[in-house]
Amino acid sequence: MAKLNVNGAVREFEAEGDTPLLWVLREQLGLTGTKYGCGIAACGACTVHIDGVPTRTCVRPVSTVEEKEKILTIEGLGLSGLHPVQKAWAALDVPQCGFCQSGMIMATVALLKEKPNPSDADIDAAITNICRCGTYNRIRAAIKVVANGGNTKTAALSIQHADGSTT
Numbered sequence: 001m002a003k004l005n006v007n008g009a010v011r012e013f014e015a016e017g018d019t020p021l022l023w024v025l026r027e028q029l030g031l032t033g034t035k036y037g038c039g040i041a042a043c044g045a046c047t048v049h050i051d052g053v054p055t056r057t058c059v060r061p062v063s064t065v066e067e068k069e070k071i072l073t074i075e076g077l078g079l080s081g082l083h084p085v086q087k088a089w090a091a092l093d094v095p096q097c098g099f100c101q102s103g104m105i106m107a108t109v110a111l112l113k114e115k116p117n118p119s120d121a122d123i124d125a126a127i128t129n130i131c132r133c134g135t136y137n138r139i140r141a142a143i144k145v146v147a148n149g150g151n152t153k154t155a156a157l158s159i160q161h162a163d164g165s166t167t
């Protein structure tokens with residue numbers, strides 16, 4: 001059996017070498033938080049980290065991932081409490097249908113590790129994921145909340161929520 005290191009544990013699987021990593025994660029390891037959107041590396045719904053690098057798994061043959069490489073999926077991100085990015089997402093009600101959001105969050109976590117206070121241009125360059133619900137503005141706002149230490153007030157944002165309240 002082949003092995004992968006996923007979310008801190010060694011996991012065994014059986015699949016043809018050209019099987020995309022996405023399908024091993026979802027169908028064999030039960031990690032369905034990572035989504036299938038386009039299958040051609042265009043939308044980012046399937047993004048996980050491999051050794052910290054955001055990776056679109058729909059086009060990554062599983063045979064090219066070594067056991068020593070550490071895979072982090074959305075399920076592993078909040079294992080020891082919600083990640084600051086997840087907290088900001090919740091505070092600003094970012095998701096609509098939610099389908100793209102695990103990929104968005106994984107891409108954002110990678111961006112903030114590299115650039116803790118990204119400019120709009122940095123965000124545009126790094127977050128190329130597609131959201132059919134159009135949550136782009138709130139994603140940008142949530143990234144700025146994290147960059148401002150998680151405080152929605154100091155982020156100087158004014159987000160109107162469905163119940164009429166503002167953040």
Ligand code: FES
Nearest residue numbers: 037038041044058
């Ligand atoms: S499903 Fe992988 S990028 Fe769209």
Ligand code: FES
Nearest residue numbers: 098100131132133
């Ligand atoms: S929240 Fe629906 S696709 Fe992004």
